[in-house]
Amino acid sequence: MSDTPLIRLDDVSKVYHLESGDFIALDHVSLEIKENEFIAIMGPSGSGKSTMMNQLGILDVPTSGKMYIDGRDVSAMTALERTHMRRDIIGYIFQKFYLIPLLTAYENVEYPLILKYKKRDTSGKAADVLKSVGFDSDMSAHRPNQLSGGQQQRVAVARALVNEPKILLCDEPTGNLDRKTGLQIMDLLVGLHSEGKTVILVTHDQKIAEYAHRTIELEDGRIVKS
Ligand SMILES: Nc1ncnc2c1ncn2[C@@H]1O[C@H](COP(=O)(O)OP(=O)(O)O)[C@@H](O)[C@H]1O
Ligand SMILES: [Mg+2]
Structure with a gap:
């Protein structure tokens, strides 16, 4: 672990230009996140949590300010460089899972590998990460609609992990799950954090936020x- 922050936001603002005028969704935010932190982001609806996650995940670019990830100035990157960085160091887990309905669990997890290497996976990596979230080969042959919510979220976690990201961004990952299933997903995240991942989690739920070591x-x- 180095002293350089893994993520640094330097006076970042995000302004949406609406017909009714400019709307400031992020207002001069500065923040440092170190490698292997476990962070919860909380705040009322509309406070900018998802906007913040979209910046951290390089899904969006700030209107002003600078952002550095892994020592690189994201604000100065080309779109292609940002795409590669997103693919290589960030895993995303969403409230609504966003699995591809026509693909099996296995194919959903294999998909990021196909995007990266332009061929089917022969390394066994997709099967390995599925195994790490409790999926055997029979279960991996199921489509999302044949799986429970908790099982779908496990597949989504496996998909987020398959490219071995340093950072896991989780936007309300337990929001669609019952309490017990949600806590099982949190146990998975705790395990991943202890293996060295940096985990950033948006939640409304104080009990879920208590898993984190810092709340913003x-x-x-x-x-x-913060
Ligand atoms: N693409 C967009 N265009 C215009 N306004 C947006 C857009 N995305 C979010 N906003 C506005 O920015 C504010 C913050 O939104 P968001 O980051 O989604 O909040 P949160 O996730 O905390 O509920 C909200 O008032 C929302 O309406
Ligand atoms: Mg949101």
């Missing part, structure tokens, strides 16, 4: 506690 609170696009 947003209000009206500003950090009010």
Whole structure:
């Protein structure tokens, strides 16, 4: 682990230009996240949590300010460089799973490998990560609609892991799950954190936030506690 922060936001703002005028979704946010932190992002609805995750995940670019990830100035990258960085160091887990319905669990997890290497996976990596979330080969042949919510989220976690990202961004990962199943997903995230991943989690749920080692609170696009 080095002293250089894994992620650094330097005076980042995100402004949406609407017909009714400019809307400031992130308002001069500065923040450092170190490698292997476990962070919860909390705040009322509309406070900018998803906007913040979209910047951290390089799914969007700030209107102003600078962002560095893994020592590189993301604001100065080309779109292709950003795509590669996203693919190689970030795994995403969403409330709604976003699995591809027509693909089996195995094929969903294999998909990022196909995008990266332009061929079917022969390394066994897709099967390995599925195994690590409790899926055997029979289960891996099921399509999402044949799986429970908790099982679908496990597949989504496996898919997020298959390219061996340093950072896991989780936007309300337990939001669609019952309490017991949600806690099982949290146990998976705790295990991944202890293996060295940096975990950043948006949640409304205080009990879920307690898994994190630091909580960042947003209000009206500003950090009010970190
Ligand atoms: N693409 C967009 N265009 C315009 N306004 C947006 C867009 N995305 C989010 N917003 C606005 O920015 C604010 C923050 O949104 P968001 O980051 O989704 O909040 P949260 O995730 O905390 O609920 C909200 O008021 C929302 O309406
Ligand atoms: Mg949101």
